Amino acid sequence: MSSPVPSAQRSANRARVVRALRERGAQSRRALAEIGLSRSTVKSVIEELLDDGTITEVTAAERGTGRPPTLVGLKGDLGVAVGIEIANGTVRAAVCDTAQQLLLHDAVPMDDHTPPEATLKTAATLVGHMLDRLGLDKHRVLGVGVAMPGPIQRNTGVNGRATTLKPWVNVNPYATASSVLRLPLLVGNDANFAALAETIWGVARGMRDIAYVYTASGIGVGFILGGALYVGANGTAGELGHTTIDENGEVCQCGGRGCLNTLANADSITQKLWRSHHDRLSIADVIKMAQVGDVGCRRVIADAGRHIGLAAANMYNLLDPELIVLGGNLAPAGEILLAPLRESMARRAIHAGEVLPPVVVGALDEHTVVVQGAAAAVLRDSDRFPLPSLPRK
Numbered sequence: 001m002s003s004p005v006p007s008a009q010r011s012a013n014r015a016r017v018v019r020a021l022r023e024r025g026a027q028s029r030r031a032l033a034e035i036g037l038s039r040s041t042v043k044s045v046i047e048e049l050l051d052d053g054t055i056t057e058v059t060a061a062e063r064g065t066g067r068p069p070t071l072v073g074l075k076g077d078l079g080v081a082v083g084i085e086i087a088n089g090t091v092r093a094a095v096c097d098t099a100q101q102l103l104l105h106d107a108v109p110m111d112d113h114t115p116p117e118a119t120l121k122t123a124a125t126l127v128g129h130m131l132d133r134l135g136l137d138k139h140r141v142l143g144v145g146v147a148m149p150g151p152i153q154r155n156t157g158v159n160g161r162a163t164t165l166k167p168w169v170n171v172n173p174y175a176t177a178s179s180v181l182r183l184p185l186l187v188g189n190d191a192n193f194a195a196l197a198e199t200i201w202g203v204a205r206g207m208r209d210i211a212y213v214y215t216a217s218g219i220g221v222g223f224i225l226g227g228a229l230y231v232g233a234n235g236t237a238g239e240l241g242h243t244t245i246d247e248n249g250e251v252c253q254c255g256g257r258g259c260l261n262t263l264a265n266a267d268s269i270t271q272k273l274w275r276s277h278h279d280r281l282s283i284a285d286v287i288k289m290a291q292v293g294d295v296g297c298r299r300v301i302a303d304a305g306r307h308i309g310l311a312a313a314n315m316y317n318l319l320d321p322e323l324i325v326l327g328g329n330l331a332p333a334g335e336i337l338l339a340p341l342r343e344s345m346a347r348r349a350i351h352a353g354e355v356l357p358p359v360v361v362g363a364l365d366e367h368t369v370v371v372q373g374a375a376a377a378v379l380r381d382s383d384r385f386p387l388p389s390l391p392r393k
């Protein structure tokens, strides 16, 4: 099917449909008709995009009964997005294609004291090897999403003092990563990217108002509000781990007192067992022992759950999310953590017993959720990461 040289209007309509598919993933034709174009325009744009190989028909994932609807989505061979996570002790990476498929993920251990530039060089090497394994040339990469713990100042792009990676304090990760990776990129907070990943692939698929509580070295929240990632005026929204739980408590890394992190992050949980359990246990050990009935381990995890529940109640009272998702290194504790968390939250939440949102463990693997989200942020951003030479007719 051929048509004359497209008018400016026609190109704009194509760009709008492609943008919607990048932002929302595969959609039904009916949903695409709601992006502000007439049904007949959407129909002809879809036919054109199917014809020139930009999009393809896909069957929706199972939902309810009956025949799943046929959706249209971007083809996977239009390019790839890379996600990189600079975490405590690890650098992770993932490659996703334009059909939002995770192609490959991998990780290498990294000492927390490594300078930022050396860390990013390791990340670049890791990504290079992964692209080789996939048989992909570097020019196929639309962009890179780099995830960091802690807040990143929106205006300056600088890591604040609250980051748990000390060599990165007052470093501009965007500038450093740009000079090392030499690819178009964006930098963001790990919890924010994890929230995005759960709305695309996980338990919050299609939801518009969620809070994703990410437990790593610190506890952060990624907010999706009104369908968009909410980072705040300065980019520091969601620092749940630095909300005060005990005014007279221990001094936190941020300089505050009694922050949630001092009571409920992995280090504070494991440290509580130093006297009773002679081995220096990792958080994964503590969770495993709790699951087989170790009373002390169950106790410290439950206490952490109660503290997180208090902070989550305050968060809920202010923002009213439809779902609260728990991810990261405390998520494998499941109900040992979540039951006391819910109870503590219900005691303090304004609408307890009426519309309290479900609190659930995320569906995505704790080792890939952040890098998948970082790649997804690139796939969604048509302005900063345009598709190379969209087929034209």
Ligand SMILES: [Zn+2]
Pocket (backbone or CB within 6 Å): 241, 242, 243, 252, 253, 254, 255, 256, 257, 259, 261
């Ligand atoms: Zn703090």
